[in-house]
Amino acid sequence: MMQNASGISLVKNIRSYVLYILLLLFTIISLFLISDRARFIFNTKDRIYTETLDRQSEFIRNEILTVSNFIYHYIEWNHNSRELFDYLRTIRYGEKNNGYIFVMSYDGTVLLNDIQKELQGENLWDLEDPNGLKVIQEERKIADNPDGDFLHYFWENPSTGKITPKVSFITGIPEMEWIIGTGVYLDSIEKETSWQVKHIYKNLIIQLAVFLFTMILIFLFIYKKFKNFTFSVSKDIYVINECFNKAEMDSEVFDISRIKYDEFSEIAYQANEMIIRQQRAEKEKRFSDLRLKLQSEQSPLAYVGWDLNNKIIEWNPAAEDMFGYTKEEALGQGIGLIIPDHERIGVEDLFYNLVKTDNRKKNINQNITKDGRIITCEWYNNNLIDSKGDALGIVAVGLDITRRLKSHEEIAQKNIELEKSLKEKNLLVREVHHRVKNNMAIISSLLSLQSSSIKNDYLQSLLQSSQNRIHSMAMVHEHIYRNENLHDVNVRVYITELVEYLMMNFGNIESQVSLNIDIADVNLDLDTLIPLGMMVNEIISNSFKYAFKVDELFELSVILRIMDEDRFYLYIADNGPGFNSKNESVREGAIGLKLIKGLVEQIDGRLKITAEDKTAYEIYF
């Protein structure tokens, strides 16, 4: 995972800035609402005027009604009008305390006007305002209205001395035939309305200023923040860009600690991983290139590169040595430079197949050297492809096997000679065995001839024994001669034949012998088989000689078993009398038993003879 991350998230920052923008929108909307309120106030300027007028009118009406009630009550108990006037003269109202009560008689004489004192005592019955309204007469008309009423007319404003519109509430006091009233000057109402509007203006301006100021502050805040943000992003991008440039130029990894935002750090981290992989790949490629170059330059094998037009593009020193052309001479040359005409079609087909279908192929073909020699080369051809899998050409690595082939031919010839020699040797060995066997047959025949001229049975028996011994040996040579294998003989076949021979030789006694023969199917060499054959010959000959009786069934067992890998067990027994019989001395003293003991010793064996109800020979060897 990424290391040295700053812990500041670009996404979180963007989220914050969205919040700022929302705040700005909120401010704008608020401002809009305030301005909308101001516009409402401006639109109701007339309404304020009317409201003020109504309020003032209502005020003066109440004032007059209060005063009239007071007058009614007063005159009910006291008819002194002077005291009443004194009291009415003191009545003042309004913010500037300039409101007053005026009293006139029904005939239009001013009875009380404390503000315009010069009018007191004057009859104003015919007084007209600038619009021609007979003011007093209108007031007289209203005095007859028990509820009173308002009268709009022009009158000199004592505050300004100007004739201005005025509204008064008039009522009559019939008992006194008085007209009482009070009024307000409309210019003062306009003035108050203007003041109120001005006040609202002032407030609006203040609010606007506050909002503007707040907005400016928010803007500045957001601007500052956004500027910092964009600066940081730009810086990170600059760092990454710089790192990429460095990576491209120097293959250096990025310093992630210089990057502020996690997202850019992650990008940088991944880029670093990519750079590390690229560095490793470049290192391997450099190593591979170097190795290839070294192999090519130092290899005893010829490296020949071919482009797709079968022109030579690679030619190493071994190729120079092999073909005699320098690299400068070979590069750019066609296939005919080193391929003789009779091989040309085959090699062109090979190259075509390599490029189209096969990736690699080994072939052996003849080549021609600069000095015209024809050599035989073994080529390991590989298809060259780029990273997209497009074929670029072929690289053929070749070895001059001319000498090797010659050596192979020589070795093959020698092998043939050796085989011939071995056959001759085997033939000779076989012939030796043949001759040994024949010579033994001659010796046997000599003994037979000798035997035929002797009348003494004992001497004949001795000669017959010798013949049998010779025969048992001759049979081994016979088997060797007949075998494919010249080293050993199958003991089962040999002993079976030997037993049959002995039975036949003793006088065709097969019908009187119950033979139990069980010989292991194993091969033994001559050193073992000849003594073994002679032992079997002696034991069985002795059996026939001393134990066989014409009128009894003769039981003979010959068993050979394998005890373990190299050890055997031979068991030969007959049902003849044991050594404690009358023949004991004969059998004990016979040369046969001496021979048996000697032969057992020769094959490193142990002999055990038992002679109770039957005579048994057990030999472990």
Add this chain to the structure above:
Amino acid sequence: MKKIMVVEDEMIIAMSYTAELRNASFEVPKTVCTGEEAVKIFSVINPDLILMDITLKGKIDGIEAANQILKVKKVPLIFMTGNSDIETKNRALAINPAGYMNKPINLNKMIYKIKKLLI
């Protein structure tokens, strides 16, 4: 008395055969060493049985000599050979002999076979 012709180039062996045959009451008028001589003398001796060694001195072997003899007259013939390779054996059996014995010859067995053939 039955006449037996012995064809054997090893004279000691031939003599042992002869002695054994005579002991068994057979007449052995002639022992010859070559195939050519056997073919030549066969008509003169007119034997009842021939003991024929295969490997003989001379230009023709025992099989060829037997072949020529049997063309003249069908007579029991026993091959006795120390050269017991398959090819030789097949050649010998091809002329349908009365017997085929490998050397060393068990003389008792030989006499036993001859007696069975002639008596």
